Amino acid sequence: MADAPVGHTPLTRARVSHLDRSDVDLLGVRDHVAASWRRSLARGVDPATIANRYHPDLDLDSRLVRCAQPVIDRLAEQIADVPVCIALTDDHARLVVRRDTGRGIGLLADGNNFATGFGYGEGEVGTNGVGTVLESGESVHIVGAEHFVERLQGYACAGAPVRDPLTRRIEGVLDVSCRSEHSSPVLHSLVRSAAAQIQDALLHDRDAGQQALLDAWSRVDTRGRRAVLAVGGRTVLTNVLTQTLLEPGDLLALQDHMRFVMLRAPSTDDRVDLPSGTRVRLRGTVVTVGDSVAGMIGTVSVPQESTGDPTTVHPRSRSADPAPDAPGPAAGSRSPAWRTAWTAVTEALRESSTAVLVLGEPGSGRSRMLADVDRLLHGPGHVVPVRPEQVAAAPDAVADRIRCPDPVRLLVLSDVDRLPAGAVETLAAALDTARPADRPLRIAATASYDALGGPAYGALLDRFRWSATVPPLRNRSGDLPALAGALLAELAPQREIRLSPAALRRLTRHTWPGNVTELRDALAAALRRRPVGSIEPADLPESCQSAPRSSLRAVDQAERDAIVGALRDAGGNRVAAATALGLARSTLYRKIRLYGISD
Structure with missing residues (x-):
């Protein structure tokens, strides 16, 4: 039984009028159906034929499929007496599961390309219970002549969105399709209930x-x-x-x-x-x-500082501007942690006698921050970096430089946590005797915040008066566009080079275990592929093509790079990539999920 609120004859007349004149009033047509007809016509959908594409490389073992399969099985048992097709699509309207309650309805579905791997978006097949759900964001029940394409007008379909329970983003569509004479409002209720059950399964399918x-x-x-x-x-x-x-x-x-x-x-x-x-x-x-x-x-x-009441939310307030003579906060950084570290280093380097320790991960920009702040305060050319291998090779010579400090130059001891205990003791002793009033001490050191320990390092830390902690690049995502642009300008000065929006999104997804140093290396590799013009995602190195959930071993990195290379050579076709790698398609899909490889 069809549940459309209008008879087929008025619907048919309205549709014919609409095909003749797109601006005709669609009287008697439900609003969401009329909106779908207009979209279908505007996109050039042919009302006389089904012209949807087959996608051979879909992930048929995704988390969505895994969570939906038991729900689909229960739904099929519940309506086993009605000949229907139960279909699940991804968020691009491509069928990833189809379950039939009868052989006849399955054959009819095959004849209309309503099968696993085929797309059923509105832009391909017009108004239907899959594509119209994705366009409207709501559940729909499309019956008979409400379909835009004539070959589908003998059918009814009820579809409901399956949303991520946390983000509310549509992950797919659950659809039940049947012949129009078997349609009932009950199908619409059942599909909405089943979609809610899938969402509940997604909610609990978390670590x-x-x-x-x-x-x-x-x-x-x-x-x-x-x-x-x-x-x-x-x-x-x-x-x-x-x-x-x-x-x-x-x-x-x-x-x-x-x-x-x-x-x-x-x-x-x-x-x-x-x-x-x-x-x-x-x-x-x-x-x-x-x-x-x-x-x-x-x-x-937002604290109301004047009343001392920090618990109430008030309209947006602006913090005080920095003092006019202060270096710009973190050179335009959007990271609160970076700005806090920048302010602490600035206060330390303002003093005539300085001993400041900057903590952070290797490659995060600790030495660069010291050099930039000192340049802004005292002018260029005053920073003297000392690498750990220099200290390890000649600790006494470095100690002499500390005992007889240059009041103008800033001595930066890099990665002191990598020094042997004996060298650390020598530096600590030198700092003890480097405090004459007529020769101000200007010294800084960098170290990893989780690597300092032991009595020797404790004695060294006792000699510093200031400290700051620099955040890693993965905690500075707002800085990445400007930082990448600045690095490209350094690597390719005077050259027309830029990151495409897609490449920038790819960079943002990466976790950057090597921090700014790794970002610089990645951009240098991209420049070798694309010396001028717009850098695209495919130009980025293999490490940027994935976002794994945890750190990878060397063997995992090699496997990840091989998969990325095969996908790149195959133009993104997963079937061809699996063949080239000698892997089963399911194995390739699993590896892609494991390594977080981007499509």
Whole structure:
């Protein structure tokens, strides 16, 4: 039984009129169907034929398919007496699962290219229970003559979106199709219920860390009207108030800041200056699962400093501008952690006698920050870098330079955590005797924040008066576009070279274990592929083509690079790449997911 609110004859007349004149009033046609007809006509869909494409390289073993399969099996049992096709598509309207309750309906579906691997988007086959769902974002029931393409007008289809329960992004569509005479409003209700069940399965198909973070966010969010933000390694949860309170760029910077802080302290209660100038109070607590950090849950407010009430959310306020004689905050960095470190280094290097330790991961820009701040304060050419191998080879000579300091030049001891204990003791002793009032000491050192330890290093740390911690590049995603542009200008001066938006997105997805040094190397490799013009994703090295969930061993990196190379040679065709690599297609799909390789 068809449940369309209008008879077929008025629908048919309305459709014919619409094909003759696109601006005709579609009286008696449901609003979402009329909107779909107009989109179909505007996109040039042929109403007389089905002209959809087959996609041979779909992932038929995805997380969506895995979570949906039991639900589809139950639904098929529930309506086993009705000849229907139950189909699941991905977010591009391409069928990844089809389950038939009868052989006859399956043969009819095959004849209409409604089969695994085929696309059923509106731009290909017009109004239908898959493509129209993706276009409208809502569930639909398309019956008989409501279909735009004539060959589908003998059918009815009920479709519902399957959304990610956290991001609310549509991950796919669940559709039930049958002959029009077998249609019933019950099918629409059943498909919506089944789609909700798939979403529930997606919610629970998460690792323990993601689930713990979700649970913590839910508990805090339900306590009251507060801006709540939860940040994990790959997950972000916000409520509406957080999105209202913060501009998009500020929200991204705060996420990066929380990822940086959560690995260094169990909690935080701090004022954070964001890129727009807004100062917020962040009170956060680390969420753990066993010995692992799952993320941080925090509440955000804009403090009303004048009343001393930091708990109330107020309209956006701007933090005070930096002093006119201060170097620009972190050379335009959008990272609160980087700006904080920059300010600390600036205060240290302003003094006539300086001893400052800058902590951070190798390649994160520790020495560059020292050099940039000193250049802005005292002019160029005053920084003297000393590498760890120089200290290890001649510790006494370096010690003599410390005992008799140059009051103008800044001596930077790089990676002191890599020095042998004997060299560290020599440097500590030299710092003890390098404090004559007439020869100000200007010295700095860099080290990894998780590598200092032991009595020798303790004695060395006692000699420093200032410290700052530089965040890694993965916690400075807002800085990446400007930083990449600056590095390209250094690598290819006077040359017309730029990153395409797609290449920049690819760079943003990477975790950068080698930090700025790795970014520079990646851009240098891209320049060898594309010396001038627009750098595209394919120009980037293999390491940038994936975003694995954890660090890779050397053998894993080699396998990842081989897969990326095969996909590149095959123009992205996974079937051809699997053949070239001698892998089963399912194995290739699994490896692509494992290494986070981009399409």
